[in-house]
Each structure stands twice: as C-alpha cells, then as structure tokens.
Amino acid sequence: MSRVVVTGGSGKLGRAVVEELAAHGYDVVNVDVAPPPAGQPAAFTRVDLTDLGQVMEALHGVDDRYSGVDAVVHLAAIPAPGLRPSGATFANNVVATHHVFLAARQAGIRNVVWASSETVLGLPFDVPPPYVPVDEEYTVRPESTYSLGKAVEEEMARHFARWDPTAKYVGLRFSNVMADEDYAAFPAFADDPRSRIWNLWGYIDARDGAVATRLALESDLTGFEAFVVASPDTVLDRPSADLVAEYFPDVPVTRPLVGNETLLGIDKARRLLGWDPQRSWRDRA
Template sequence: MRIIVTGGNGKLGRAVVAHLKETGHEVFVFDRVAAREPGYFPVDLTDYGQVLDAVLGLEEHHSGVDAIVHLAAVPAPGIVPDVATFDNNVPSTYHVLQAARRAGIKRIVTASSETVLGLPFDIDPPYIPVDEAYDARPESTYSLGKHLEEQLEIQLCRWDPELSITAMRFSNVMEPGDYAAFPSWQDDATLRRWNLWGYIDARDAADAVLKALEVRGPGFERMIIANADTVMERPSAELAAEVFPDVPVTKQLEGRETLLSIETARRLLGWEPSHSWRDELGR
C-alpha cells in the first residue's frame, strides 16, 4: 500500500514508519518538523489547505494513496496550555479525515488514547480489567479531544458505509531504551496506578497499526492497544486488591497480565504483542 503517516517523527511514528517500510509498503510522512530525507514532508496539519493539497498529491512524489495513519498530535496533557492542545489536536484530526474523504481514501487508523478510559484514575474505574465497553471518561483537555475525535470518526463512518476507521487507544508508548527505568517503580505500586500499570512497546503498537490496515473492514472500531503484561513484577491480582480494593474484578487475573484489556484487538485483528520489558532486561 501507499500510506501517509502523520507525526512520523514522533516516538510511535518512528516505529510505525519503520515497520510499514520493512513490510514492503510505501510511506509518506507528514510532520510539521520533517526529516530532510526522501518521503518526509513538512505539512502543518492545522492548515486544511496544506493537508488537502498534500493528501491529493505531492509533485512527483505521489498522486494518491491507499491509507492514512494519523498519529500527529500534542501527545499528552500538560505539555502546552490546554487551549493549545485542543486547537492543535482536534482541528488537525478533522482536517486529515476530511481530506481523506475528499480524496476517496477509505482506510484510516488514528491514535486515540488510554486516557479516555478515565486516567489518571483519581476516580476508580468501574471494573478491572478496563475495556472499551463503558462510556468514555476524559479527565483532561487532551483526553476530551481524543474522545471528541472518536465521536467525529463514528459519524463519518455512519455517513460513508465504505469507510474504515480504527481508533487505537494506545497505552504509554515505550521504546527499548525506556525499560531501564522500570525497576525503579517496583517498590511503590502507586507510582504507576494512574494507568493501571500499563504500557505498549512501540514495535507492538506498530504491528497493531499494520494489522488494522490489512484486516479491518468498513465501519468504526475503537480498541485498547497495550502490552500483554504490566510494568510491575508483582502479580496483577495483588496490585488490584491493594490499590483498587473497592473495584470489581471481572475475571481471574493470571500472573502479571495487563489490566488494560486487549481482547478486542486480539479478536478483531489477530494481534498479539510479542515484546516485553522483562525480555529486554532479562527479568
């Protein structure tokens, strides 16, 4: 496929671009700060004219694409003022989706966020493991934007029954170099309670994106993308009982399994994470 990846210079974007290229796809990266190398283009996604023009064609580089992976965003709360987060993220997503509609592109993957589940869980989640079944609980402007983007995508897929949009609620993205910090969290279970001790290896996240592009049919779907284990060495049942004693646990928790349910991605994509921080550190 010929695939546009927005935000391809970001932490997740780099892994996605590399994986798509390794599996034989042609990738065009749109990023406000683009690398000076073939296939990278500086596009301001807050400017719809630039987005539409670049999606429709870029001189001799491309005259149309098959799919878009939209990752570009202010990536977390508190990096810039709230209004700047909203003014960048929500309009940019609308511009990318609208340009895709105008260009006839039917296959799209977007970066949603685990934050819509209620992070940082100052209010207990309704149950553990959390999944996509309960209503979104955004607790920040960043998360509110991600929720609104999902709602936008639902309606666009209603308008166009052939359109496929997969919103991936990525957990905290980690690269192998980040795993050196994990041992420092082991003595205090509250340090990572804010996302139920979850994470996603960037390489596994990239594979989820690829699988969504390959196998997802028409319609909207949201799915949590997290690693199969937690960031902790203690058993997950023990963590849940200690830190969230009043929260119902809906299944028997085995070992260090994730408390961010990835059953939807497993079922719909045939996806299974294959990396773990334990392998990287030999634990």
C-alpha cells in the same frame, strides 16, 4: 504497493510505524513538522495539519513527490496533557484530526487509522474504573482536556463512518509508548507502585504498537472501531490481582487475573485484528 501517509512519522511511535509498514512492502510518506531520523525508509513532507489546505494536498499528492494515497495513519498530535496549555492542546489536536478525516474523505481514502488514547478510559483513575481489566465496552470518561479531545475525535469518526458506510475509521487507544531505551527505568517503579497507578501500570512497546497499526490497516472492518493497545504485562513484577486488591479493593474484577497480565484489556484487538503482542520490558531488564 499501497501508499500510506503517516502523520507524525518522526515521533517515537511514528518511527516504529514507518519501519513496520516499509518492511511489509508499503510505500510510506511521513508527514510531520519535525524532520525524520536519518535513513528512515519513507518520503518526507513537512505539513502543518492545522492548515486544511496543506492536509488536502498531503492526502491527494504533493507536486512531483507522489500522487494518490490509499490509506492514512494519523499519529501527529501534542502527545500528552500538560505539554501545552489546555486550549492550545485541544485546538491543535482536534482540528488536525478533523482536517485529516475531512481530507481523507475528499480524497476518497476509506482506510483511516489514528491514535486515540488510553486516557479516554478514565486516566489518571483518581476516580476508580468501573471494572478491571478495563476495555472498550464502557462509555469514554475523559478527565483532562487532552483526553476530551481524543473523545471528540472518536465521536467525529463515528459520524464520518456513518456518512460513508464503506469506510473504516479505527481508533487505537495506545497505552504509554515505550522504546528500548525507556526500559532501564522500569525496575525502579517497584519502589513506588503509585507512581504508575495512573494508567493501571500499563505501557506499549512501540514496535508492538506498530504491528497493531498495520493489522488495523489490513483488516476488513468497516465503520468506526476502537481498540485498547497495550503490552500483555504490567510495568511491575507484583501479580496484577494483588495490585487490584491493594489499590482498587472495591472495583469489580471481571475474570481471574493471571500473573502480571495487563489491566488494560486487549482481548478485542487480539480477536478482531489478530494482534499478538510479543515484547516485554522483562526481556531487557
């Protein structure tokens, strides 16, 4: 079995990633400051990722808990703008990611997957996107300190990958992560479509996000790659073409939009990772 350290394995997405990796035979170590849920199929070590020494040890091996790590999935972060003051968010997230990248390099770990964010696409889209569906082809457009930090992390990954052309650094630009219990609120979004315009009415089921994470780990890519990871539909029942026509009438549409399909383009992840998201809030409505 390959040993994978998952930072932030106690969070909403992290829990799903730990379950997915363990179900596929990986030896998983959850590294977090928050305790894991009961029964999680992973070892747990409490690590402050802003302390480089702790991260170095976590990615080499901790005492008699484990030794040697094959890959790292870095999900731990202050997860959204506004939860902490901007400076604190930047200082925590960017420093933690630098420490993970550096410690992985020092430990000889060449398989790194981490949580970037849909926010680098220009969220909350007060300035309209250059086209829809949005994708990975245009330059990042951070509009908050949180998003700026994610853009910096992607730039760091480019250079870590340049320093070692055999290594892989995959940034997954996750949309708004949802679990089953979150879907009860979705029908009410129809009452005010503008309440979800900030990310083009997108979301990602945590379990589909976990599958994308595993496939990124298992891919034979090298260098830096970024992927938008979103569910294949929107949070609304209205056709996506109608939403664009009403709320973004001057934004170019690069191809015909079918039904309720996502406006967060996931074609690259489908093509290069073989990812095929299956879950929709409509299955639980």
